[in-house]
Amino acid sequence: MEKRVTVISAPAGSGKTSLLRAWADRRRQDRRIAFLSVKPGQHDAQLFWLSVLGAVRGTEDPATAPGFNGQAMVDRVLTELAAYGEPFVLIIDDLHELTSTEANEQLTALLTHLPADVHAVVATRRDLPLRLHQLRLAGGLAEIRAAQLLFTEDETRKLLAVAGITLPDQVVTTLYQRTEGWAAGLRLAVLSLAGHPEPERFVAEFSGSDRTVAEYLMAEMLDHQPPEVQRLLLRTSLLDRVNGELADLLTGAAGSERILLDLEDANAFVVSLDPARTWFRYHHMFSGLLGLELRRTAPGDVPELHRIAARWFANHGDTPDAIRHLQAAGDWTEAARLLTDHALSLTLDGQAGTVAVLLHTFPARIGEDFPGLALVHAIADLDQLHLDQADAHLEVVRAYAATTPSDRQHQLRMALACLDLLLARLRGHFDSVFEQVDALPATAVGQSTADVALGNDLRSIALLNLGVTEAWSLRLAESEKSLLEGAALARDIGRPYLEVACLAHLGFATTGQSFALARQHCENAIAQAARHGWDAEPVIAPAQATLAGILVSAGEFDRGEEWLERARRATEAGGEPGLRLLIHLITAILRAARGRHREALAELIAAEQRRARITGKHALTSRVTGWTIATQARLGNVDQARATLAAVDDQLATAGEIRNAAAVIRLAEHDPAAAHRELQPVLDRSAPDNPYATLIEAHLLDALACRDLGDERAARAAVEQALHLAEPDRLIVPFAMTGAWELLTALPPHGTSHAALVADILDAVHGDSPTNATAPAPVENLSPTELRVLRYLPTNLTRPEIATELSVSLNTVNTHIRRIYAKLGATDRSSAVQRGRDLRLLSSGRA
Template identity: 65%
Template sequence: MPGRTGASLQGLIDRHDLIAALDRAATKQVTIVSAPAGSGKTSLLRSWSEHTGSRTAYLSIRPDQYDAQLFWLALLAAVRAATGSAEPPPRPPGFDGPAAIRSELAAADDEFILIIDDLHELNSAEAIPQLTTLLTTLPAGVHAVVATRGESRLRLQRLRLAGELSEIRGAQLPFTEDETRELLATAGVTISDRAVAVLQERTEGWAAGLRLAILSLAGHPDPERFVAEFSGTDRTVAEYLLAEMLDHQPPEVQRLLLRTSVLDRVNGELADLLTGTTGSERILLALEDANAFVVSLDHERTWFRYHHLFRDLLRLELRRTDDVHELHRVAARWFADHADVAESTRHLQASGDWTAAAQMLTDHALSLTLDGQAATVAALLHSFPHGVRGLALAHAVAELNRGRPDEAVAHLEVARADLADAPVDHRHRLRTTIAALDLLAARLRGHFDGIIERVEALPSTTSMSSADVVLSNDAHATALLNLGVTAAWSLRLSDSEKYLLQGAEVAREIGRPYLEVACLAHLGFTATRDASARARRYCEDAIEQATRYGWAAEPVIAPAYITLAGVLSWTGDFDQAEEWLARARNAVPSGGEPGTQLLLHLAAATLSAGRGRHEDTLAELVAAGQVRMAGRHALIGRVLGWTIETQVRLGQLAEARAAVAAVDDHLASTGELRNAVAVLHLAEQQPAEARAELRSVLDGTAPRNPVLTLIEANLLDALAARALGDDESARASAERALHLAEPDRILLPFVMTGAAPLLAGLPTHGTTHAALVTDILDATSTHSAAPAPAEALSKSELRVLRYLPTNLTRPEIAGKLSVSLNTVNTHIRHIYIKLGATDRSAAVQRARELRLLSAGRA
């Protein structure tokens, strides 16, 4: 077991043949030990782990383990205990357990054994294939042993074909007569050879039966007669032997074994509470040392479990002698006091107190889900009989976790109706949770119309008890996250930023890094309204934090990837945008949240538009328009407007006209649609109509999305003015577009509108944005890439390089950059050397060949 060293545990014998079989098996990658209950699997593995001398991590899976996250956290903790790592496992949900464990194992500097006992208790459909993947990709030097009842559910055919799988079956585990004799001698029991043979024959070498018999024989006045009198097989033998064994135990041991059998795991404090005595831990330690069906579960030997068959038989006996329901109620109170909500709920259910169990689960369903126990919540809900009231909120949490928001909304309506019947001191908490889930359901349905107005203000924590504040924190942080995301979809970006910052702060304070990262991942989008540089910073901060927790490939960080890809496309950094878009695609699950799916298509369309791939742009925009959203969202104008513009650029004028004709009055008044109609007018040689359409966008009376729309409107106005022969207005509109684009160096609208010829005609001495013009012209050029210079230019040199194609003098460049003339001269000298140029013109030409003046490098 983890951390156990020294001599073999008392009561275990060295089963030479099986130990040798395990030694041989350890030369392969994985060993499966498959045998029925009571066959001695656990004792064999414990004995072998003491024998190997290799570093060993041992995990006994808790009964009814439904949650993959909890399984991986427990296994990671066992591995870290074996490697001596003090670092605590990351908090769920959203951490890659197999990857974390593989990384830990790969870092081990010697042979390592990973033992997983009681695999049959792992009831997570998600964890089984993940464990299969881990076992088939173990680092060199690591051997895994998995013990289970019956057939293994792991799919290890590839290992079998490769000769890397060993199997030990139940038929190999029965004790031989010699082993039975040695087991008796180890326990200090002396009987004749004939009695040994009878005992081995009647138990058929069954480990559980032999151990029960030995526990009875140890205190029996006539061991020979005892062996001669019992007969039978399987459970009959076990029940007989259990009764005999209990009869020979001191009263305090009998009481402890029986009353604590209601538990799946027990410690000294809980055993004292159930027995009404003290000293239980001492008894449990002694029972484990005697190998009396007791196994410690942790390094410190504070938690124990009984062998499953032994526990089941004790429970049968307990029903004849004690008030089982009261014992469950006592256990429920203890687990509730020690923050183990799932165990407390199970014991309340077992006690028959369904009302208390429902309230316990409802109060904590959201927190359990955030802790990675969503499957446990579902299993607990399934255990309630039909008709138990008060579970609507827990059902809503479960349905949202399954991605079924419509069903969740129905449960939320029931929960809202039940508020009046809830205890007064619970209503604040329930109202907060309902608000949080309302918003989450709106996100998952893509239904944002009026949802924020429907949600009541979050209750102030100052009016709550301290217990309520603790329980409400998860709901409060979740509500702020979903409020922020929902506000963003309504383009209330200032409100969204405020909510998300508050949500991240609350999540940080209560130790919910997953919620914190979720808030940070959406913050970038809120900043796109006025500052792409700030949006980029938000995204990069979120990505850094997600990477630190191992969530770089999880859906939680996908919004940051998508926003960053979009912002980089705005600034013409198309190569980097392509990389982040690829990460976003890998992180976004198919059939996931509709809002995220739509944003992904929109970001892909933005990138394709910047690269001039109009067919790809249209395909992504059509896909964005087909994402199933239950209501109208604020980005519909951008999607539809860009769709019409792209149709025009592809020569699909009839389709564009039909799309414009189908637009309702509300959408037709938005800046995005007015720009689209202007693009159509320009294609139809109607520049005057185009300028008229753009007037309300330019004067600010038309509702519009971020600055992108206004830059585009000015460029379209410039193109229309030039078509009308009004060069002065054309220059003025182009200059306004450059002025709006300069702070964040936004290039995309210039590329999309084909404004390069317009800018090429601007005299460099007549614009205050000469360097930006150079970047834009460079972004629209089709120069092929050339080999990189021998020595890369520094960031400062690249800044100076950007001004070389202009007519600005060196002192003017120094003024633009707020540096000394001497600094500019030094940088230019270095640029010439690195580019192999002798003058300014040659340096610019060489830089263009190397694409150092492209928007991505500017």
């Protein structure tokens, strides 16, 4: 009411009148209110204005007279409103009933010239030709529309509570979704629910076909429409969405788009779905009524209407909707053929769930009549990791492909090649993947466009499976090349889902090069998946898990756990064994780094169970086995650790991770000399499968052994070597997992050139976050020399001692420190160190 005029525009049953009556009843004490409801079918301007005048005066309507002057009547009403000299509100309800163009023009004049203390409220089911744009621009117009009148889910619960109706939360949610918050629909449901013997069943079945709702909608909406509009609404009611072209086809008439636009403008339960207002849908309950009425009045037309819609959607590339309408028409064989032809393509577009839903809609006998549908079953089985069932269905497809017409053979065989590759990868038949990729047919010159497209799909799928298999085989450089090539090809052929799948694995493939690069790949993949709405789908879980591992390795335990949880949720319903193994392994590392070794062991056992399902040798096998042995020993179960070690085959026993695990056993047995001997093949890099994280761990275990042998100098040298290796990627987790972080507290103040990393390690193991990802950037970048000085500030070295370490003058150090404070916005050494840590400037591998 801070505005001069308020317009309430919403469909029937939205609560417009209830809102106005309730508001007026509360405000009658502080202002005069005139309430007018326009009579149904008000065609006469004079009758309308006489009603307005009577409402303003608070009397009966004046008598009609010949020679009506509309402008004079407007002036008369304005004069009487101004004469009150106190706040006055004129409410006109049901204004959509006024069909007089003359009266609407006169009303515009009234609303734009209201006296200072007068406000007007008009309520209507559809927007009327009131030219109020100047009032809107001047800030004098308030508008309340359907979206603001809809009930929320919480308000739906309150409405039920007021009526004394108690329903489970999920049932209330269903009722809210079915009514879309429409007030009249909720009110009708409440009336029906009162005393209903089976309220949950009532809600499950409640729709526009419910008798009370249907009667209301028929009376208020459908019966008011002209015949051509009724025909359009009925014949398009079988669609989830409709546009003008499709509506023209179904009605056999032109001009449907204009009708749909007018219906939306009239708040007739029609909603546009896009900014250009080309696609529309009907309110769920209104759609239910229309479908019921169509089946009642023209049941014989329904199958053909579905066929027309199916042809239109198929011709416009919307295969899922085409299949749904064929199924609704009962054309099961044609629907099966269409789904078989497009199931692989839909899956590559990220619509595996849609394929599964469409498949389950077919009656069981169709599989016997159309064996090609076995291909779709295989795709659905692979998506759910039902590998044996998928293999059986693929055998059916092979037999079918051998007898099918030649124009379909090529397509089926290409699809078989794609699925065989995926099956081999999921089963861990890594050698088979390499063999199948080598045997793939090359694209031949002169092939049709469709065959070339199939060939590109197959090539991109092959590169994805090859890249993942190479990664799980620790052929990381080859994996990176395959995945980058696969992502580029998928992007070129318009397969964003396949592109994201390649990018999601790229982070793991580049961990051997640089954690910074791997992190960048993971974050890029996650951002791209989010743009397509796939940020919670299994396709992006490899990037989420890898990012979690990188964060945990850098001591960012809380953030790492957040990404681990996302990866776990994304793979709850499915995820290949290699990925699930990785998630368990990273979780185990996190638990061990926090000192929760018993929980870590449970995760390692789960990882080993996943590994056992893989036929080939997974790259992470030695880590799972080695850390399982080490964790058993750290828990005091030395005999169990020895038994696990004894069961390791001879080839695996030489791996660096297993050597490290044997050293942990020796340390637990208080035999540091034997531990030192076990570590020598790792330290001299003669042990196979020896990534640098394993080498860091070996140096730390050797430091513990030297300490126990009483050789403090050798222990410090081993720790320093571990810090040197850990510095570029800021690896913190080996120090936390091995317990060697305790050795850092004994280092002399200037006994290490990695003071910043030492501080971060100690922060991490004591539960403090070593970084602040949201820290603002410095005012100006630090120079290389300033960075060198900054990295000495976390130590206890004095300024003269820092000058000696850097071989510069004390004056130079003082100058650099002043500049560092200014650029970082710091006031002292402590705050400069904290800012440097927040900005990740203290590790020498960072810039």
